[in-house]
Amino acid sequence: MKEFLSWDQTLFKDSELFELDHIPEYFHHRDAQLQSLMYCIRPALGGGRPVNSLCIGSPGTGKTTAVLKVFEEIEKHSQNVVPVLVNCQVNSTKYAVFSQIFKKIIGYAPPATGASFKKIFSEVAKYIVEHEKVLLVALDDMNYLFYENEVDGILYSLLRAHETHPGARMGVIAILSDTGVPHLLDPKVESVFLPEEIKFPQYTFDEIRDILSNRIRQGFFPDVIGESVLETIAHHTFSLGDLRVGIDLLKRSGLNAEKRASKTIAQEDVESAYEKSRLVHLSYMMRTLKKEEKILLGLIADSPQSNSGDLYKKFHGKTTLGYTRFYELLNKLGSVKLIDADFTGKGARGRSRVVKLRFKPEEVKIRL
Ligand SMILES: Nc1ncnc2c1ncn2[C@@H]1O[C@H](COP(=O)(O)OP(=O)(O)O)[C@@H](O)[C@H]1O
Ligand SMILES: [Mg+2]
The missing domain is CATH 1.10.10.10 (Winged helix-like DNA-binding domain superfamily/Winged helix DNA-binding domain)
Incomplete structure (x- = not known):
């Protein structure tokens, strides 16, 4: 057996598993949160208005992934619920948020200029009513809507749609990065929002190790990472409390080992990867x-x-x-x-x- 990798060999069985936007098949340790989400959405499956919810937790605790997993299920099994996830970091104004919703429902983006918010909104509401659909909007990283002061207007439009367009059923899943400071809504909005709060606590050390070891099993060839190296990666991830760091560490340590033409990942590969991977958390946090x-x-x-x-x-x-x-x-x-x-x-x-x-x-x- 050769000791070194040749130029066309790789440690990665499936490198897609180490991309941060990959939706993992293996998604454990969030059963309670998935159940709460389903509880909120259930009324919509029968054609009613869903219960609004607020998913809250620090970065890298599986909020976006949990909602996307539930959306996958809905799209498979329900004809009448239309789930839309809007990334509020990129779409931080009322017009941008509703353009995303319009695009999902109507199938193409509204004009970037020229159309009024009112027009877009009314097209969306009309479609929902005529086709007897229920619209379920997840506002991901809703923190950004507070900075632009857009949050009240957006929630108000969604949650009172049935008053302006009778029969329009819409519900909201708000996803908020917990930053230790309360985010306050206008009392008028609060009184129609009334969300069910779903907490995403930070993963424990053992949960982190379990999640990462499953990624390793699926993404690397056998025996690429030993127990003690996995411990180190789990430790670094736990110290920042952000699972993104762990996944990025796996990818970068793998690449570092390949650079040395080694068939296994060593502690030194992890340590030099950590210099970059820890910045994943820093960049994400600083943007908020x-x-x-x-x-x-x-x-x-x-x-x-x-x-x-x-x-x-x-x-x-x-x-x-x-x-x-x-x-x-x-x-x-x-x-x-x-x-x-x-x-x-x-x-x-x-x-x-x-x-x-x-x-x-x-x-x-x-x-x-
Ligand atoms: N329970 C879990 N099992 C497997 N992977 C997870 C789990 N929770 C989070 N992840 C992974 O960690 C990364 C961050 O998760 P994400 O849902 O984006 O966190 P958040 O939205 O809370 O910041 C993603 O790459 C995701 O695949
Ligand atoms: Mg997220």
Whole structure:
């Protein structure tokens, strides 16, 4: 048996499994969430209005995948429900969101200019009523609709469609990245939305190891990764709490091993891959930050290990925001694992905290 890979050999049996937008066949550890989603959608299968839902959890906890899995089932088994998943990061205005819905229902995109929102909306509603369909819209990464202040208008149009277009049945699955700060809706919208909350907790270490080992079994040839290397990958993934990191690590470590013409992945392949894979989480998180959060993170990047009291002075000087808000933002940056902010409980300033950046300052700064 040859010890090295030849130029036309590969470790990857199916590299598609290591792409982040791949919808995995093996999707365990989310049974409760899938069941809750089905419970909300069930009325629609019988022609009624679905119960609205709110899927909430930190990045890489399987929210988008869970909704897509449920949509696959609906498309297989139901004629009358039309599920549409809208990526709100890309489609962050009312017009863009409804253009996506229009495209799914009517089959082609509405003109980019010239058509009014009202026209597009009314075409969608008319189609739904005439064909006796139920529209189920998943607003993925709905956080982005808050930044553009579009969220209330979009939810309001969807949820009160039956008033303007009698017989139009629509429901919403809101998918929100949990960032530690509450996202508030207009009370008028809240009163018609009333979602069933579906929580996506972070995966445990054992769940992460199980999910990754199944990807390995399906995506790599046998014996490419040993137990201890898998442990390392699971450990890195768990430390950032984002499954995306683990999947990206598998791909990059595999490529690193191939570069060395090795038939197996070694710890060194994982360690050098981690330098890049950890940035997958950083980039994703930083895209969801608001202006004040970016300012605070920028100040932390300027002095990566600072005292919370000093940090507050600088932050206040720059934004005039008060301590409560500062404290909330600090907790948020901690909860999304961009910084460590531990209570020291000691020191001249009383309950001051040492704030540490979890990434290199340059890595953060180029993304601000
Ligand atoms: N339970 C699971 N089993 C297998 N793969 C999963 C599971 N949960 C998440 N993934 C994978 O992890 C990545 C991130 O999941 P995703 O659904 O996009 O997370 P979120 O929408 O919560 O940020 C995707 O590539 C997905 O295939
Ligand atoms: Mg997602």
